[in-house]
Amino acid sequence: MTKTKATLIGFTAVLMWSLLALFTIGSAPVPPFQLNALCFAVGGLLGLMWTARRGFVVLREVSWKVYAFGTLGLFGYHYLYFTAFRLSPTAETGLIAYLWPLFIVLFSGLLPGERLRAPHVIGALIAFAGAAVIVLTRGGEAEGSVRGLVLAFLCALTWAGYSVLSRRLGAVPTESVTVFCLATAALSAAAHLSLEETVWPADASGWAAVLALGIGPVGAAFFTWDIGMKRGDIQLLGVASYAAPLLSTLALIGAGIASPSWSIAIAAVLIAGGAALAARASARVT
Structure with missing residues (x-):
């Protein structure tokens, strides 16, 4: 697989x-950790079906340390994210949580063979400014807390660390993400039972949304991201990740939930400009 193809897959x-918010x-009204458990269970089952083509022996060959790393990455990020917004449901919390693409770009310079x-x-900072325009203009629902902001920062560090360190696990098959998802589903279920009241989707459309989440944003996305992080252009993917809040807003506009502004x-100009600058830098390196 070429680096360009892996980057596109990532x-x-x-x-x-970008469809996560929609x-x-x-x-709704399924609470966060219950939703996480349901979606990761769906994603894990899809991973099992995909892994079956190659044989489950590939999973037995992966070290338990890798499984622990992956599970901590997926569950740790979501646990910190949900808890941060529970303590501080503000635009500032969302903005801090969205530092992870910038951290990916910065941390990538520590990887062997990578040139930052x-x-x-600069491209990452410009794109971050574009994301900031979107997040801050959305506003918040309540006053925030310092603890929530700190957890949002840790959340960004967790996902960036997971993503960049995945590069060091290039020899580990992407099928291992199946176990990450199933373990995250189990831990999310435990967190739900400890912290939340069980509330099931209200109707068929609610169940369809849960299924769609498990198939895409909280399922296949982690498999394709793994490929991109291990074999693609990690700096370009980091900057391009800032397209997510923009595309998410456009999806909400298309669904009639948000209004254009x-x-x-x-934000579109800033994010596209930042990504273009990073892409040009990557082209020069190669």
């Missing part, structure tokens, strides 16, 4: 994550 995860709204150029960093146009 970007499909960003496209799927499907999450459709899955100034345009990568000038801030979206400004």
Whole structure:
């Protein structure tokens, strides 16, 4: 598989994550950890069906340390994310949580064989500014807390660390993500039973939204992201990830849930410009 193909496959995860908000709204009133458990269970089952083609022996060959790493990455990120917004449901919390693409770009410079150029960093900062325009203009629902903001920062570090360290596990088959998903589903179920009241989807459309989440944004996306992180252009993928909040907003507009505004146009220019700068830098490196 070429680096370009792996990068394109990795970007499909960003496209799927852009539908996360739309499907999450459709899955209401299911609480976060219960929703997480259901979706990761669906994603894990899909992974089992995919792994069956190659044989489950490939899963037995993976070290338990890798499974622990992957599970901590997926569950740890979502646990910190949900808890941060529970404590501080503000735009600032969302913005801090969205530092992870910038951290991916910065951390990638520590990887052997990777060359981090100034345009990568500048492009990431420009794209982050575009994401900031979207997140901050959405506003928040309540006053935040310092603890929530700290957890949002840890959330961003967790996902960036998981993504970048996945590069060091290039020899580990992507099928291992199946176990990450199933283990995350089990831990999410435990968190749900401890912290939340069980509430099932209200109707068929709610169940369809849960299924769609498990198939895409909280399922296949983690498999394609794994391919992108291990074999693709990690700096370019980091910057391109800022397209997710923009595409998410456009999806909400298309569904009639949000309204178009000038801030979206400004964000689009910033994010596209940042990604273009990073892409140009990557082209020069190769």
